[in-house]
Amino acid sequence: MARTLEVPTYPMAEAVSLDPRRTAVVVVDMQNDFVKPGGKLQVPSAQEAVEPIARLLKRAREAGALVIYTQDLHGEDDPEYRIWGEHVKGGTWGAEIIPELAPQPGDEIVSKPRYDAFYASRMEDVLRSRPEIDTLIITGTVTNICVLHTAGSAALRWYKVVVPKDAVAALSEFDQEAALHQIDFLYKGTITTVDAIRFES
Numbered sequence: 001m002a003r004t005l006e007v008p009t010y011p012m013a014e015a016v017s018l019d020p021r022r023t024a025v026v027v028v029d030m031q032n033d034f035v036k037p038g039g040k041l042q043v044p045s046a047q048e049a050v051e052p053i054a055r056l057l058k059r060a061r062e063a064g065a066l067v068i069y070t071q072d073l074h075g076e077d078d079p080e081y082r083i084w085g086e087h088v089k090g091g092t093w094g095a096e097i098i099p100e101l102a103p104q105p106g107d108e109i110v111s112k113p114r115y116d117a118f119y120a121s122r123m124e125d126v127l128r129s130r131p132e133i134d135t136l137i138i139t140g141t142v143t144n145i146c147v148l149h150t151a152g153s154a155a156l157r158w159y160k161v162v163v164p165k166d167a168v169a170a171l172s173e174f175d176q177e178a179a180l181h182q183i184d185f186l187y188k189g190t191i192t193t194v195d196a197i198r199f200e201s
């Protein structure tokens with residue numbers, strides 16, 4: 001039986017000033033299977049996040065901020081296939097990061113087997129090697145799955161979390177708004193937009 005629910009609310013930061021030396025931009029799972037037509041788990045709104053992410057990455061790289069890509073990867077008979085079906089299988093087109101957001105020299109790529117980018121990955125090692133970093137800007141897909149779990153895991157490690165809502169994508173508007181509400185409410189993350197973020201040393 002369908003119910004009508006009030007859309008969760010959260011504050012939107014109109015201006016966010018960040019020191020690029022203390023900031024990393026995390027691009028979560030912007031891979032063909034999640035973004036492109038024909039992808040096995042395409043998120044229809046993910047393509048809308050590509051251009052804002054690209055603009056953010058350009059400014060972040062120019063300012064000297066670290067850029068980290070997460071790449072969801074699965075092998076044969078992965079248990080996650082029982083939930084979602086086969087997707088982002090290692091060695092396939094679907095697992096590749098989309099060409100519009102191709103990693104550049106100096107960027108880090110962190111492969112991960114589950115939603116949380118800190119779980120069974122080298123994410124923590126990458127960040128520990130740069131102890132000056134205390135803030136993560138988290139972008140990508142899916143907002144209420146891998147973005148949310150990564151934001152939560154970062155916050156539980158006392159990183160400040162910033163999420164530009166135009167640079168993340170979910171399967172439904174409700175999922176998008178509920179996840180952003182959780183990031184604000186539970187993890188005290190900052191919800192904003194790409195154009196509101198400024199890198200200032």
